[in-house]
Amino acid sequence: MDTNHLRQTAPVGDPRAFVPALDGMRGFAALGVLVTHVAFQTGAVGDPVVGRIWGRFDLAVAVFFALSGFLLWRPHAGAARGLGAPPRTVKYWISRAARILPAYWVAVVLVLAFLPAAGGGWQVWTANLALIQVFVPLTLTEGLTQMWSLSVEVAFYLVLPIIALTLVRLRGAAARFRVPVLLTVALVSLVWAFLPVPSPAGIHHDNWLPGYIPWFAAGMLLAELAMVGGTWVHRLAERRVLMAAIALVAFGLSTTWLAGPEGLVRPEPWQYATKIALGAVMGFALLAPLALAHHRHRILASPLSLAVGRWSYGVFIWHLPVLTIVFPMFGITPFSGNFWFVLAVTTVLSIAVASASYALVEDPARRAVHRWERRRHIGERDSGSAVTPTQTTPISANS
Numbered sequence: 001m002d003t004n005h006l007r008q009t010a011p012v013g014d015p016r017a018f019v020p021a022l023d024g025m026r027g028f029a030a031l032g033v034l035v036t037h038v039a040f041q042t043g044a045v046g047d048p049v050v051g052r053i054w055g056r057f058d059l060a061v062a063v064f065f066a067l068s069g070f071l072l073w074r075p076h077a078g079a080a081r082g083l084g085a086p087p088r089t090v091k092y093w094i095s096r097a098a099r100i101l102p103a104y105w106v107a108v109v110l111v112l113a114f115l116p117a118a119g120g121g122w123q124v125w126t127a128n129l130a131l132i133q134v135f136v137p138l139t140l141t142e143g144l145t146q147m148w149s150l151s152v153e154v155a156f157y158l159v160l161p162i163i164a165l166t167l168v169r170l171r172g173a174a175a176r177f178r179v180p181v182l183l184t185v186a187l188v189s190l191v192w193a194f195l196p197v198p199s200p201a202g203i204h205h206d207n208w209l210p211g212y213i214p215w216f217a218a219g220m221l222l223a224e225l226a227m228v229g230g231t232w233v234h235r236l237a238e239r240r241v242l243m244a245a246i247a248l249v250a251f252g253l254s255t256t257w258l259a260g261p262e263g264l265v266r267p268e269p270w271q272y273a274t275k276i277a278l279g280a281v282m283g284f285a286l287l288a289p290l291a292l293a294h295h296r297h298r299i300l301a302s303p304l305s306l307a308v309g310r311w312s313y314g315v316f317i318w319h320l321p322v323l324t325i326v327f328p329m330f331g332i333t334p335f336s337g338n339f340w341f342v343l344a345v346t347t348v349l350s351i352a353v354a355s356a357s358y359a360l361v362e363d364p365a366r367r368a369v370h371r372w373e374r375r376r377h378i379g380e381r382d383s384g385s386a387v388t389p390t391q392t393t394p395i396s397a398n399s
Helices: 020-042 051-079 089-114 122-129 147-166 172-194 209-226 232-237 240-254 269-291 303-310 312-329 339-382 394-398
Strands: none
Touching: 020 051, 020 269, 020 303, 020 312, 020 339, 051 147, 051 209, 051 240, 051 269, 089 122, 089 147, 089 312, 089 339, 147 209, 147 312, 172 209, 172 269, 209 269, 232 240, 232 269, 240 269, 303 312, 303 339, 312 339
16 A cells, blocks of 8 residues: 555545545444443443443444445535535445445355354344344344444445435535534434334334434534535644543543443433434544544554554454354353453454455455446447546545
């Protein structure tokens, strides 16, 4: 990888610029999800001092969603201000499918076929392969329970072009209204948990996309602001220590009863809404210095962080199967302690498996789609069709 390119920052108004630290942040978010699952499986969440802290590392999902909101919404925010064209919907969906599905399907098939506690009937297989676990009762099975968030993310991928279409008139001078509109939608969506939405027994509607709109909107708001400059939010983002403090306070509040009870006890609707709001604030505060102030973060943009960021999707999809195997491998009983040992072993093995997943499945699938797109482009050009060239950047390839 060209290290000079890694030193580039994203200038104001560039909807496709590569921001290296965002890849590093994605890697840390994946490790955060790993930490909270190890803490639960080892019983560390029951510690009276730090248990709630370990348990609330699940807010790393808020960072994942905010990153998706920022990276995928940037082209639309730029197009609204005359900075390039938005991606074509079919091409965008194909790109998302190539990025998500190949490695995911490999993980699902291997886990359901070979992990003893994960077996299930056709309903489990169908729901997991189709990424509709959050709608089908009793299909979040052993080794794949973390996939609920991927199901939500894929739902966001599907509706993003529709969201863009609803805001299509807010272009040019009217683009200044896009931030207030998105912010209003995010605030209104906080009532989702209070609504009596019908759902099957064992399914909770607060696990559906509308409940997590504020987390995606945090990134979408940053994408809109990244296309302009000189606002008070930009000046605030320049104060990296202050933004880190805001993120830390939001995380700290989320570890209290305000964001719900300990363990897997379901929160009250107001606690759920509080957790979602705090996650949105945390995600915004963590990403704003990178997206708006373009701080050259030495840790997040380091070669090691960028490598983990590149493999972050694999870490996410493989860490629970790895964790399930670690216990019998070392003769450890689940929920009996050994948090730090299990965390270290699971982290090392998950990164190793994720790197293999990237090299053998994710990257080849992405390259195959790019080759197919190039061949189609050449065919259309030779046939006389007008085609708009598509730029591929590291951030679009790895997001």
